[in-house]
Amino acid sequence: MVTQRGLEVLRAIVQDYVATHEPVGSKSIVERHAFGVSAATIRNDMAQLEDEELITAPHTSSGRVPTDKGYRVFVNHLAQLRPLSAPQRTAIESFLAAPSDLDDLMARTVRVLTQLTGQVALAQYPSFARASITHVELVALAPNRVLVVLVTDAGGVSQRISPLPIDIDDADLAVLRAQLAALVTGRAVGEAAERIASAMEPKTGARLQPALGALAAVIAEELAEFRQERLVMAGAATLARREQDFRGSIHPLLEAIEEQVTLLRLMSEMVTDEHGLATSIGTENAPFGLGEASIVASNYAAPGGTARVGVMGPTRMDYPSNLAAARAVARYLSRMLEEDEAAR
Amino acid sequence: MVTQRGLEVLRAIVQDYVATHEPVGSKSIVERHAFGVSAATIRNDMAQLEDEELITAPHTSSGRVPTDKGYRVFVNHLAQLRPLSAPQRTAIESFLAAPSDLDDLMARTVRVLTQLTGQVALAQYPSFARASITHVELVALAPNRVLVVLVTDAGGVSQRISPLPIDIDDADLAVLRAQLAALVTGRAVGEAAERIASAMEPKTGARLQPALGALAAVIAEELAEFRQERLVMAGAATLARREQDFRGSIHPLLEAIEEQVTLLRLMSEMVTDEHGLATSIGTENAPFGLGEASIVASNYAAPGGTARVGVMGPTRMDYPSNLAAARAVARYLSRMLEEDEAAR
DNA sequence: ATTGGCACTCGGAACGTTCGAGTGCCAGCG
């Protein structure tokens, strides 16, 4: 059983260890924190914390270091977010002001977050999976090449060039446009994908069927792209400064950053607390090959539902600050997207 | 003055050092290469090479290591590309087969190149700077929101949503479309940008002028995007394996990868030899903050002119293999783009 | 329950020794 003071000691250990990167001893705790008890008492508390596996000693006689479990307790029960400073808030505001489009907004978001935290920043794109198709437009580039543009009600646009197996004229194009529009406009992305699949089968011998099939195939690809989750990142270079924080090497992290898929799954599988904040610590990420890393994230509100923005760093990170930064950025991001949607 | 055999010794040193990552001594040279002379003779040659600053000794009595100048001589005079193996060629072929679009093709290109060389792969996008605008299309999303699509003859497409300061109807849209088309279709990107600038000035009091101005501004942005060089990369994670190859840290490299701008300039400023190959070694990259890295690249033929594909790695890299890989990939890439253009 | 005291542990720094790979130089040889 851990006493109340024991928890305070854990908090002190986490804070000091994150600050100094060195195992913390009983003596340095009484020096840096006003516990009003002697080092020996702290030592007794530390022995209890060690029994509970909340802290551990790297060597027989050395200071203590929090375990992953210790960080977890710290984050869940002991940490309170450290609010951002005024300059930090204005930094976010000016960084995110007047983006030219969604890509730009997302890129700026991760840049400001990596700049605030000094960690690798990650952001899920708003999902278009539940959006509906509002427009399908065909532009003839040549008799046998058509540009296919798809627009969703959530602001997502996709475009792709499709070669055609036959030459068509403007009248044909109008026919095809009408046929495709009937299939997908007003439909949710998933539903549209089902309906478009039927058009891809070469059923009738109609003259335009080959062209329709080709266009349907391209539209299917575009729809698949809408359903796919995406991720933006920034600050990978900051990992180089932290090499020794990751026992083995930063290779798994760089790999994950390049892969994206892993991080995408990780981000979406994290569980949020009642404030929309999520934390995944050290070995909790082991199934993803990132047992040395921690991730904190905050939900933000996007047209297509909530998505997440956060940072990835060493287990020994400053959770309160990083959580606060992620939350602040998420809030601004939500607001930007809300304004954009209102204008639509 | 360096003798013929001296140059052979340099070649041996470069080869052995790249292979073993350890300073090479006179004795190991006579063991691994059939020079037919004694170690003492090699030592004399090495002394000459050291006078010429082609090699250097890390410590007073230790093997020798090539200097950047030594690598340069090796690459210019001593190296002959090592042709790829048959499996490697088929790997390229199957990797690059049937890309779904340009982005996909470029992504696969860098992936195969990083897989072949184990280094960070870089590829410039084909440039659309000299392309011409063939289509400008407006799609009404709402009375005050229009999707603007631009298409070039080099296969580049750009799309963006523009809010309008006033509401317009379909007839207005047709008018605007005609006005904008008159300004930019058939024009080269640069020329189009100049002409579109004029439409952005609020000169006349015409009713549609505010809308025209807004659309022109968006088109100007899209044109600027066409003029901008772009880069794709892969294999950043491989750097982690090579940490100690970069004396200081891999931070500058990761930074450059994230920045892109630096690498873009570096790639475009490299000078190619008569075979379209370019090499930039160690300190030659110092102005770009990459004095510890080398880059090799090969030109490839793209619709908008030649562009480059290559790899970045430690100065102590296997130049012949990497150059051969870059050249092979560049050739396949040229062919793919040529086929695509023929289909257009 | 808390505390001061104390013996104990162990990692890290400092230092010395040894070992061997590699060098430069030189006299001798074809």
Add this chain to the structure above:
DNA sequence: CGCTGGCACTCGAACGTTCCGAGTGCCAAT
């Protein structure tokens, strides 16, 4: 004159020893 074997020398890497101090666990006293 170029090449060679021989030799003294250098210096880094590896290893062992010593020393120091921060930190611990435990215990008797309060």
